[in-house]
Amino acid sequence: MPDRDKNIPDVPESRTLSRKRTGLSLVWIIPIVAAVIGAWVAVVKVLEEGPTITIRLRSAEGLEAGKTKIHYNGVDVGSVTSIRLTEDHKGVIATVAMVPKTEAFLVEDTKFWVVSPRISGANVTGLGTLISGAYIGMEIGKSANKKRAFEALAIPPVVTGDLPGRFFILKSADLGSLDNGTPIYFRHLQVGQIASYELDKDGRGVTLKVFVNAPYDQYVTPGTRFWHASGIDLSLTATGVSLQTQSVLSMMVGGLAFETPAIGPALPPADPETVFTLYANRTEAFRPPPKNPQTYLLVFNQSVRGLEPGAPVEFRGIPVGQVEDVRAEADTKNFTFSILVTISVDPLRLGVKVSGPGAGSAEQTAVHRQMVDALVSHGLRAQLRTGNLVTGALYVALDLFPEAPPFKVDWSTQPVRIATVPGKFEGIDATVASIVKKLDQVPYQEIGEDLRKTLADVDQTLGSARRTMDHADTLIAPDAALDQELTNTLREMRQAAQGLRLLSDYLERHPEALLRGKKEDSK
Amino acid sequence: MSPAVLTAMQQGLQTCEACGLLSRPAHGADEGHCPRCAEELAFRKPGSLQRTWAFLIAAAVCYIPANMLPVLTTTTAAGAESDTILGGVVLLWSPTGWPLSLIVLIASVMIPIGKIVALVFLLVTVQRGSIKNNEQRIRLYRTVVFIGRWSMVDVFVDTFTAALVQLQPLMAVEPSSGLVFFAAVVVLTMLAAESFDPRLIWDATRSPEISHA
Numbered sequence: 001m002p003d004r005d006k007n008i009p010d011v012p013e014s015r016t017l018s019r020k021r022t023g024l025s026l027v028w029i030i031p032i033v034a035a036v037i038g039a040w041v042a043v044v045k046v047l048e049e050g051p052t053i054t055i056r057l058r059s060a061e062g063l064e065a066g067k068t069k070i071h072y073n074g075v076d077v078g079s080v081t082s083i084r085l086t087e088d089h090k091g092v093i094a095t096v097a098m099v100p101k102t103e104a105f106l107v108e109d110t111k112f113w114v115v116s117p118r119i120s121g122a123n124v125t126g127l128g129t130l131i132s133g134a135y136i137g138m139e140i141g142k143s144a145n146k147k148r149a150f151e152a153l154a155i156p157p158v159v160t161g162d163l164p165g166r167f168f169i170l171k172s173a174d175l176g177s178l179d180n181g182t183p184i185y186f187r188h189l190q191v192g193q194i195a196s197y198e199l200d201k202d203g204r205g206v207t208l209k210v211f212v213n214a215p216y217d218q219y220v221t222p223g224t225r226f227w228h229a230s231g232i233d234l235s236l237t238a239t240g241v242s243l244q245t246q247s248v249l250s251m252m253v254g255g256l257a258f259e260t261p262a263i264g265p266a267l268p269p270a271d272p273e274t275v276f277t278l279y280a281n282r283t284e285a286f287r288p289p290p291k292n293p294q295t296y297l298l299v300f301n302q303s304v305r306g307l308e309p310g311a312p313v314e315f316r317g318i319p320v321g322q323v324e325d326v327r328a329e330a331d332t333k334n335f336t337f338s339i340l341v342t343i344s345v346d347p348l349r350l351g352v353k354v355s356g357p358g359a360g361s362a363e364q365t366a367v368h369r370q371m372v373d374a375l376v377s378h379g380l381r382a383q384l385r386t387g388n389l390v391t392g393a394l395y396v397a398l399d400l401f402p403e404a405p406p407f408k409v410d411w412s413t414q415p416v417r418i419a420t421v422p423g424k425f426e427g428i429d430a431t432v433a434s435i436v437k438k439l440d441q442v443p444y445q446e447i448g449e450d451l452r453k454t455l456a457d458v459d460q461t462l463g464s465a466r467r468t469m470d471h472a473d474t475l476i477a478p479d480a481a482l483d484q485e486l487t488n489t490l491r492e493m494r495q496a497a498q499g500l501r502l503l504s505d506y507l508e509r510h511p512e513a514l515l516r517g518k519k520e521d522s523k
Numbered sequence: 524m525s526p527a528v529l530t531a532m533q534q535g536l537q538t539c540e541a542c543g544l545l546s547r548p549a550h551g552a553d554e555g556h557c558p559r560c561a562e563e564l565a566f567r568k569p570g571s572l573q574r575t576w577a578f579l580i581a582a583a584v585c586y587i588p589a590n591m592l593p594v595l596t597t598t599t600a601a602g603a604e605s606d607t608i609l610g611g612v613v614l615l616w617s618p619t620g621w622p623l624s625l626i627v628l629i630a631s632v633m634i635p636i637g638k639i640v641a642l643v644f645l646l647v648t649v650q651r652g653s654i655k656n657n658e659q660r661i662r663l664y665r666t667v668v669f670i671g672r673w674s675m676v677d678v679f680v681d682t683f684t685a686a687l688v689q690l691q692p693l694m695a696v697e698p699s700s701g702l703v704f705f706a707a708v709v710v711l712t713m714l715a716a717e718s719f720d721p722r723l724i725w726d727a728t729r730s731p732e733i734s735h736a
Contacts, residue, residue: 012558014547025573027574030577030578030581034711037585038585038587038588041592045592
């Protein structure tokens with residue numbers, strides 16, 4: 001240092017530093033802090049990473065990777081990260097990154113569906129998606145089994161989440177005009193809707209799942225009847241025309257209605273998922289159900305045209321059952337055809353009180369057989385009657401025909417056969433038919449031809465008769481020759497008769513004159 | 524050019540960076556206070572390499588979350604959407620919009636990393652005592668220092684957008700956590716550039732002849 005000092009002598013000396021610098025600068029705190037923050041962020045990010053799931057959809061229409069969200073009750077719970085085709089190219093698989101802490105939602109019965117604007121009958125849903133684009137809706141399942149690969153529903157469920165109310169199952173023969181979201185009415189109040197429907201596995205009916213909102217669900221009891229309230233129910237009865245509708249909306253889009261019969265004991269509300277029958281209309285819904293239906297076989301030899309399965313079986317006007325089946329049976333030996341009609345009859349509706357233990361017991365069966373035997377021995381027979389003259393619809397009437405040929409019920413066959421008697425109109429029919437047949441045999445044509453010929457002859461005859469008469473007329477005219485000659489002839493005949501009288505007088509007196517001849521007048 | 528390069532350090536002299544007074548350290552000491560303005564004096568910036576390294580490492584650490592985390596959250600009727608810087612580049616990338624995309628890519632992704640790489644290069648060469656390409660290196664250093672302040676533009680744009688686009692409930696833009704890290708990268712690289720003493724580049728040049736080679 002001394003050499004430095006002498007080169008530049010007039011440089012002032014700096015003041016000494018109070019503190020000593022350490023080897024390692026404090027500045028190293030900065031990268032450490034940065035690293036700590038970075039690591040913390042990374043850890044948080046990893047911890048915040050929600051589960052990744054896949055949803056299989058039929059089509060990715062409206063969905064966009066990176067944009068489409070998963071909504072649950074309006075909360076964003078995930079987003080679609082990628083969309084790709086399935087290996088068989090029949091669908092698409094959307095990979096969804098869920099937000100953290102959603103693991104508990106992803107269970108076996110969790111449902112996903114695409115929400116897009118839908119207008120179906122009474123419902124307009126998903127209008128918000130017109131602006132925001134489609135999103136994937138979600139309903140959290142109740143299962144405990146975790147699941148990561150889901151299948152999206154084809155149709156969004158109508159009832160989602162924890163809406164208070166209850167689901168019920170309805171069995172129907174066909175769907176009619178019903179659809180998801182079709183309203184359900186209770187005393188004309190809309191109280192629920194159809195949540196879903198599906199065809200039964202055997203294809204013989206439709207099972208509907210309906211949702212009745214609280215608090216109306218308490219009015220559904222085990223005795224409640226559901227029926228189609230679609231359109232207009234117009235019925236023509238003896239009391240006049242009755243028109244039943246629910247509302248204009250249900251006339252347009254269909255609907256269901258339910259009601260609990262007022263009579264009978266008050267029942268507790270039905271359990272969720274209780275199965276009900278869906279009736280075609282209110283009248284049918286309130287028809288009392290058969291308590292203990294018995295099946296019988298009727299054999300008819302006449303035409304059963306107009307007799308449909310479901311046709312009523314009545315006992316003196318009281319419906320006691322219905323026709324179950326109509327089929328023909330051929331006897332190849334005698335070549336005769338008979339028509340077998342199976343009916344189901346509720347004997348209780350005949351007014352027969354079956355007391356004793358519960359239905360189906362041996363004792364009750366015996367009582368029932370005894371009763372049927374007694375009825376048949378008193379002339380209970382089945383008869384086909386015309387129920388409707390316009391349509392020709394037939395029904396089966398059970399009635400007592402004391403003059404009917406005796407019949408013994410054979411309980412060994414199943415179903416048990418009950419004898420039939422020809423129908424009222426059936427007898428008339430036969431008579432009329434035989435008359436018509438005879439009339440048919442009359443040779444109208446020949447008669448006609450003969451008649452025509454005869455008439456021509458008559459015409460001729462009359463002509464000649466007329467001529468004859470004319471002729472006769474001329475003959476018998478007062479100045480006619482015949483008249484004069486006739487007068488002369490008559491005169492001569494009188495003279496002849498006079499002569500004969502003389503002769504007879506003479507002969508009386510002189511009988512010998514016949515032998516000897518007339519004596520010369522000797523006197 | 525004079526063949527003999529005279530440096531203040533070689534002469535045992537220090538310049539005050541505040542008032543420019545040339546002074547001599549007290550006897551036996553390397554550092555002191557300026558006798559005129561009391562500014563701290565040193566032959567070179569104290570702990571320059573160490574400090575620069577520290578800032579650079581911190582910047583490099585922050586660079587990762589700055590690019591991984593979203594910088595902007597756009598809330599529209601369709602839902603919230605978070606975009607990272609690279610996501611924005613991808614979003615802007617289209618047959619017509621690619622120049623804009625390129626600008627974002629260069630300004631927000633490549634320049635920060637470029638600054639870090641450049642400073643690391645300078646540090647390594649200085650520590651190795653390299654005497655080559657001194658002019659290029661000082662030019663690189665000046666460029667890094669010049670660009671430094673402009674990198675903040677990204678952060679400003681983001682904050683302005685967030686402040687302006689508040690059309691609730693139709694649309695709203697909010698800055699996200701990535702932006703903090705991005706700002707940290709910018710600040711830390713600026714600090715790193717500031718801590719670096721460019722005179723160190725020339726200190727290795729013991730002999731003036733080589734420095735002009």
